[in-house]
Amino acid sequence: MKKKIFAWVLTVVMIAAMFAGCGSTGNNTGSTNTGSTGTTNTAGTTDTGTTDTGTTDTGSGNTASDKYSEEKPYHLTFAYIEFYQQDEAARQAVQDALNEYMIPTYHIEVEFLPLQYADYQTTIQLMLSGGDALDVMPIFYPYASSWISMGGVYDMNEFMSSADGQAIIAELGNDNAYVGQMNGVLYGFPANKESVELGGLCMRADICDALGITEDYGLEANKDEYDGTYYDWSVAADIFQRVLDAYPDMTPLYLSSTSQMARFEFFDVLVDQFGVLDWETDHKSTTVVNEFETDTYLKAVTMLADWYDKGYIYKDAMTDTQGSATVMKAGNTFSYATAIKPGFLVEAQAANGMDLYAMYFGNSEEGGISTTNVSFFNTGIASNSEDPEMAFKFVSALYSDATVMNLWQNGIEGVNYQVLDDGTAYFVDGQDSSNYTYHQNTGWFMGNQFISYVWNDGTKTADYWEKLSAHNNWAVTSGAFGFMWDSSEYSTQITALNNALETYRAALETGAIGSANVTDTLKKLNDALYAAGLQDVMDAKQAQLDEWLATQQ
Amino acid sequence: MKEKPFSRYQILANVVMILMTLVVVLPFLLLLMSSLTDENILVANGYSFLPEKFSLASYQYIIQSGDKIAKAYLISILVTLIGTVIHVLLAALMSYPLAVRNLPGRKIMMFYVFFTMLFNGGIVPSYIMWSSFGVKDTIWAQLLPVLLLNAWNVMMIRTYFQTSIPESLYEAARIDGASEYKIFSVIVLPLGKPILVTMGTFAGLTYWNDWTNALYYIVRNKNLYNVQNLLNQMVSNIQYLTQSTNSNVSSAAASIPATGIQMAIAFVAILPIMMIFPMFQKYYAKGITLGSVKG
Numbered sequence: 001m002k003k004k005i006f007a008w009v010l011t012v013v014m015i016a017a018m019f020a021g022c023g024s025t026g027n028n029t030g031s032t033n034t035g036s037t038g039t040t041n042t043a044g045t046t047d048t049g050t051t052d053t054g055t056t057d058t059g060s061g062n063t064a065s066d067k068y069s070e071e072k073p074y075h076l077t078f079a080y081i082e083f084y085q086q087d088e089a090a091r092q093a094v095q096d097a098l099n100e101y102m103i104p105t106y107h108i109e110v111e112f113l114p115l116q117y118a119d120y121q122t123t124i125q126l127m128l129s130g131g132d133a134l135d136v137m138p139i140f141y142p143y144a145s146s147w148i149s150m151g152g153v154y155d156m157n158e159f160m161s162s163a164d165g166q167a168i169i170a171e172l173g174n175d176n177a178y179v180g181q182m183n184g185v186l187y188g189f190p191a192n193k194e195s196v197e198l199g200g201l202c203m204r205a206d207i208c209d210a211l212g213i214t215e216d217y218g219l220e221a222n223k224d225e226y227d228g229t230y231y232d233w234s235v236a237a238d239i240f241q242r243v244l245d246a247y248p249d250m251t252p253l254y255l256s257s258t259s260q261m262a263r264f265e266f267f268d269v270l271v272d273q274f275g276v277l278d279w280e281t282d283h284k285s286t287t288v289v290n291e292f293e294t295d296t297y298l299k300a301v302t303m304l305a306d307w308y309d310k311g312y313i314y315k316d317a318m319t320d321t322q323g324s325a326t327v328m329k330a331g332n333t334f335s336y337a338t339a340i341k342p343g344f345l346v347e348a349q350a351a352n353g354m355d356l357y358a359m360y361f362g363n364s365e366e367g368g369i370s371t372t373n374v375s376f377f378n379t380g381i382a383s384n385s386e387d388p389e390m391a392f393k394f395v396s397a398l399y400s401d402a403t404v405m406n407l408w409q410n411g412i413e414g415v416n417y418q419v420l421d422d423g424t425a426y427f428v429d430g431q432d433s434s435n436y437t438y439h440q441n442t443g444w445f446m447g448n449q450f451i452s453y454v455w456n457d458g459t460k461t462a463d464y465w466e467k468l469s470a471h472n473n474w475a476v477t478s479g480a481f482g483f484m485w486d487s488s489e490y491s492t493q494i495t496a497l498n499n500a501l502e503t504y505r506a507a508l509e510t511g512a513i514g515s516a517n518v519t520d521t522l523k524k525l526n527d528a529l530y531a532a533g534l535q536d537v538m539d540a541k542q543a544q545l546d547e548w549l550a551t552q553q
Numbered sequence: 554m555k556e557k558p559f560s561r562y563q564i565l566a567n568v569v570m571i572l573m574t575l576v577v578v579l580p581f582l583l584l585l586m587s588s589l590t591d592e593n594i595l596v597a598n599g600y601s602f603l604p605e606k607f608s609l610a611s612y613q614y615i616i617q618s619g620d621k622i623a624k625a626y627l628i629s630i631l632v633t634l635i636g637t638v639i640h641v642l643l644a645a646l647m648s649y650p651l652a653v654r655n656l657p658g659r660k661i662m663m664f665y666v667f668f669t670m671l672f673n674g675g676i677v678p679s680y681i682m683w684s685s686f687g688v689k690d691t692i693w694a695q696l697l698p699v700l701l702l703n704a705w706n707v708m709m710i711r712t713y714f715q716t717s718i719p720e721s722l723y724e725a726a727r728i729d730g731a732s733e734y735k736i737f738s739v740i741v742l743p744l745g746k747p748i749l750v751t752m753g754t755f756a757g758l759t760y761w762n763d764w765t766n767a768l769y770y771i772v773r774n775k776n777l778y779n780v781q782n783l784l785n786q787m788v789s790n791i792q793y794l795t796q797s798t799n800s801n802v803s804s805a806a807a808s809i810p811a812t813g814i815q816m817a818i819a820f821v822a823i824l825p826i827m828m829i830f831p832m833f834q835k836y837y838a839k840g841i842t843l844g845s846v847k848g
Contacts, residue, residue, distance in 0.1 A: 088775075118789030119768045126769055129677045130684050322812065330593045 067387075068107040074390040075109050079124065079137040081377075082114040083442050090416065090437035098407045106393055127384070128152035134382040135391040136398075138446050139180070139188045141375050141484070142271065148185055149488040154381040154388045156186045156395075164396035171399045171448050175482060179371055180378040182484040188378025189399065193444035194468050195374045196475040198226075198360065198367030199263030200340035201236060202324075202348055205355035207250075207334055211242050219357040222459055224345045226471060230360040233264065233303060240312040243334045253307065254327050254336040255317040257506040263337040263361075265300045267291055268370035268478040270545075271485050274497045274529070275538035277478060279368045284479040286549060288542040290534060292526055298518070301508045305518050308511030317510035328352040342467040346459045367475040371484055379446045398447035405452040411438035417453075423462035425453035483548045485541050496532035503528065588612070588816035595812050611817035621783060629779040630825070632695045633760040639696075640756040641749050644706045649737050651707070652714035653723075670704040680769055692777055694770035700759055706752045713748040714741060750833050761826055784818040 068074045095112050102108045113134070115123055121143060127134050128147065139147065147153050159165045160177075168189060169177045180188035205221065208214045217231070240252035261267075268277035269291070276291040291297055307313050314320065314333070324336040329352060338348075340358045349356050379398060385391045397404045410417045410425055416438045417425045427436055443449025450465040487494055504525040507513045513521050583600055588611050590604035598605065615622060650656055651663055674682070679698065688694045718741065726736045742749070764781040771777050778786070 113773065115772070116786050116789065118786055122768060123772055126677065126680045127772070130681050132684070326592070326812065 068390070070104055070107060073103045073107045073109040074387055075111065075133075076135045076391060076394055077111050077113050077133050078394065079113040079115055079127075079134060080446055081117050081120050081138060081442070082440070083117060083445070084440070086114070086440070087437035090411065094407060094411050094416070094438055097412045098404065101403055101407065102394075102397075106390075106397065108390055108394055110394065124382075125150075125152075128382060131384055133384065133386075135385040135388075136394055137380060137382050139378045139380045141180075141372055141378065144180070144182055144187055144378070144484065145486045145488045146491070148182060148187055148486075152383055153185065153187045154383045154385060154391075155184075156188075156381060156388075156392060157184070159389065159392045160186070162392075164393055167396050167400040171451065175477075176374055179375045179482050180380070180484070181482065183486050188375075188380030189395065190375045190378055191444055191446055192399075192448045192450045193376070194341040195369050195472050196339070196341070196367035198230075198266070198339065198362050198475070199337055200358055200360045201239075201253075201335045202338050202340070202344075203239075203335040203357050203359065204328075204333075205357050207243060207247070208357050211246055213239055213242065214357065217359060219359065221355065221357070222345050224340055224358045225342045225467065226340075226360060226474065230362050233361055236361060237303075237307065237310075237312065240307065240334075241310070244311060247334075250332055250334050251314045251327075252312045252334045254314045254324055254333045255304075255510045256314075256320045256323065257318055257510065258321070259505060259509055260337055261297075261300065261509050263339065264304070265296050266362075266368040267294075267296070268368065268480055269372065270370075270480065270483070270541060271372060272487060272494055272497075273501070274494065274534055275541040277370075277480055279370075279478055283368070283476055286479045286545060288538050288545060290526065290529070290538065292522060292529065298522065301511070301522070302515065302518050304509065304511030305513060305515040306511070308513075309515050313511050318506045318512040325351045328354065342471055343460050343464060346457055350457070368478055369472070369475045369481060370478045371481055374481075375484070377445045400448070400451065402451040405443075405447050405449065408447070409440045409443050409449065409452050410455070419453060420456055422456075423453070424456035424460060424464075426456045480545055480548075482552070483545055485544055487537075490533075490537050490540060493533035493537050497529060497534060497537065500528035500532045501525070584816055585820055588813055588820050590813060592813045608813070611813035612821075614814055615787075615817055615821060621778075622780070624776060625778050625780045625783045626825075628692070628695065628777060629761060629781070632692070632779060633757050636696050636700060636760040637753050637757040640701060640703070640706075640760075641753045643702050644710055644752060644756075645742065645745065645749060646737075647702070647707050648710035648714055649733075649741055651711045653733075654715075654720075666704050666707055676769070683770060689770050690772065690774040690777070695763075695766055695777060695779060698766050698770065700756070700763060700766070703756070703759075706755065710745065710748050710752055714745060717748075718744050754830070754833055758826065780822055784822055788815055788818060 091112060091114070095110065099109050102110055120138070121140070124134075124137055125143075125147070126132075128150065129152070139153065144153070156165075160169070172189060172192060176190055176192075178186065179190055180186060203213075203219075205214075205219075208219060213219065217235075218229075236253075243250060243252045266279050267273075268279050270276055270288070273291060275288040276294075277285045277287070278289050278291075278294050278296055279285065280296045281294070304313065308317075314327070324333075324338070327333045328336065338344075340360060345356055345358055348358075379395055381388050381391045381395065394404075398408075406413070406425075413419065414428065416428065416431075416436070418428050419425050427433075427439065431437070433439075441455070443452060450469070454460050454462055454464040504521055508518070508521060508525070583602060586602050586604060587595060587600045589607050589609070590601070591606040591608035592610060594604060594606050647666070651659060651666070653659070656662075673679070683689070683694070683698050686697075688697055722740055722744075723736060726740055731739070762781060764779070764785050767778055767782040771782075
């Protein structure tokens with residue numbers, strides 16, 4: 001009997017041991033860096049072949065559309081990322097409704113190709129190299145250089161003088177329309193969205209009220225528009241101390257292992273952080289420097305290390321990946337650092353399940369805008385496209401045709417959403433965010449959401465898009481705005497640099513190393529970076545930047 | 554059996570084995586318990602074997618994601634069963650000739666098999682090849698690429714056929730006039746059961762755990778996702794939504810019990826294999842190297 005039980009236990013052990021090996025592969029794919037600044041550049045092909053410019057006709061729209069008719073429309077594959085699960089039948093219905101409009105108007109029949117964030121990069125890359133049918137696709141900026149050098153992206157410059165191209169420029173503005181450009185190849189258009197990433201604090205309202213912080217700093221419920229008031233981070237330290245005095249068990253500030261340096265100091269990271277512009281020192285600087293040797297960076301990490309020592313920062317920040325909503329809901333965290341924009345509080349309050357106040361921080365006069373702030377996901381055309389001119393018509397429609405954007409984002413009016421009296425849109429009666437069938441909610445990702453309806457989630461009004469544009473307008477653009485560095489020849493170095501940086505970054509940027517070790521660790525980090533080839537990358541970047549600047553004159 | 558007092562060796566061996574068992578079992582227990590813990594408690598107190606507050610929210614979320622899970626389970630089971638049978642059959646068919654000592658060109662064939670362990674075409678050429686075969690967005694995508702035959706398994710089976718089944722048995726059969734097919738079906742397959750079952754277990758596990766095939770070859774027809782694909786997709790999406798610094802996170806997405814769900818998902822994924830495995834234990838215990846023909 002004893003033997004039998006023992007045998008059983010052994011069996012279990014054996015299975016378990018097997019799973020320790022096999023099982024882990026199943027669940028850890030999502031590690032593609034989702035943070036805004038941490039850019040893991042995947043090793044791309046090293047050949048620098050320029051993209052082929054396919055069609056020979058130079059683009060007056062008529063010739064192309066003559067080839068297609070209402071009876072014989074151009075079949076277009078539109079790949080995008082579905083961040084929120086949609087009902088399959090509802091999506092099909094929306095696609096049919098969209099085609100009902102697209103075929104007579106544009107002679108284009110659209111096929112949706114929804115991808116998952118997790119497998120988006122692999123899927124597109126394989127489709128590009130396998131020559132599959134693909135026309136319009138999202139291009140995440142870190143992937144741009146390798147996709148261009150593998151010849152997967154169609155250069156859209158040739159279409160820009162056409163009416164469709166001009167329509168996009170009219171919507172985005174000349175600067176933003178050309179931001180998705182690398183080495184003269186126009187690979188994509190950014191979504192119209194909030195672009196400033198100036199740091200702020202999102203704090204629990206009940207504690208602010210109880211401690212008098214609300215009165216001291218004039219905080220108000222649902223006040224998240226930038227009115228010129230901002231505080232120095234030393235003010236935040238005072239607030240944290242007050243919270244800690246009153247509630248010794250509480251964590252005043254939540255930080256996670258995802259890089260949040262952009263909340264504290266703004267650098268134009270020039271895509272990958274290896275060689276940056278020290279924006280805080282000189283707004284119009286065009287000299288590529290090593291971010292980790294700047295005084296700006298030293299000051300920021302010293303401050304964070306000091307905070308950590310004083311117990312302001314979440315103890316497990318260095319390894320934590322839970323996200324702010326999870327820890328806030330758990331109830332022992334006072335605040336987290338985030339980017340604040342108009343309409344931020346409603347979303348944050350829903351996500352965290354409590355009343356919150358927002359406060360702007362920063363030690364410069366305004367927020368900064370770099371290429372990568374604007375150019376996050378870009379709408380581009382795959383070189384697989386059978387007829388890039390028709391694909392471009394669809395891209396243009398995403399930016400200038402409200403009907404297309406509303407259908408894709410919100411679904412069918414009356415079935416998936418309704419337009420309220422004040423001109424905003426919301427789910428039809430009987431549906432809400434828990435049981436809807438179709439609502440992409442990703443206008444910030446592709447296309448021009450500013451032409452579609454404002455989604456009314458409680459406080460947003462019809463003029464919300466104007467508020468967002470105004471929010472972008474007070475920011476100052478970096479001297480290298482519009483410049484995109486082509487790293488395809490340096491992919492090995494970039495991988496090595498990322499590894500070196502990841503060894504020390506989380507410890508430095510969450511303050512977890514402690515004040516005593518800041519200079520030492522920084523020195524180790526810099527040594528590791530230079531050993532990994534930082535100087536080469538910086539030199540190449542500077543050369544490309546100078547070249548680009550010369551063409552801008 | 555006579556009860557003997559425990560020898561020092563027995564006690565020591567037992568203690569060591571029990572400790573090793575604990576090292577493996579405890580994490581699984583913790584996994585199960587944390588999947589049953591209330592999300593807020595989980596975040597506040599961390600993982601524990603005896604949670605302060607139980608909650609089935611994670612499992613509820615998984616079930617609520619519709620009949621997708623059931624469908625995916627069906628695909629997983631189907632693919633694993635069919636895939637394993639074909640895999641073992643092909644591997645055995647491949648191994649037997651290689652085990653025959655006087656087979657002409659055996660060395661070259663052996664090298665051909667071995668070569669695939671060291672070099673392969675890589676993702677992109679494989680993708681283009683399989684796409685041109687038309688496996689994209691069909692059930693074949695889960696079944697055929699990469700997993701159908703494995704050089705390592707062929708080598709293991711060949712070695713077993715060669716060393717653990719006595720040469721004299723083959724000779725006797727040949728003298729009696731048995732054809733190669735007869736030898737294969739009557740002698741090799743029954744006697745090779747331990748190794749075939751062991752390799753079958755490996756193949757089955759690989760099929761069950763595989764998510765890359767669907768990642769590459771199933772783009773449009775998500776109905777063909779297996780459990781691993783579905784779970785992988787859920788986890789990565791949760792990861793995105795919670796870590797997003799973009800602040801475009803809707804209330805619905807943020808109410809997902811993130812940590813608990815990941816635990817529940819991991820548990821759901823290993824459960825079937827955990828239940829099936831003991832059935833094959835009889836053969837497995839005989840092992841890859843231990844088995845030999847008696848009498």
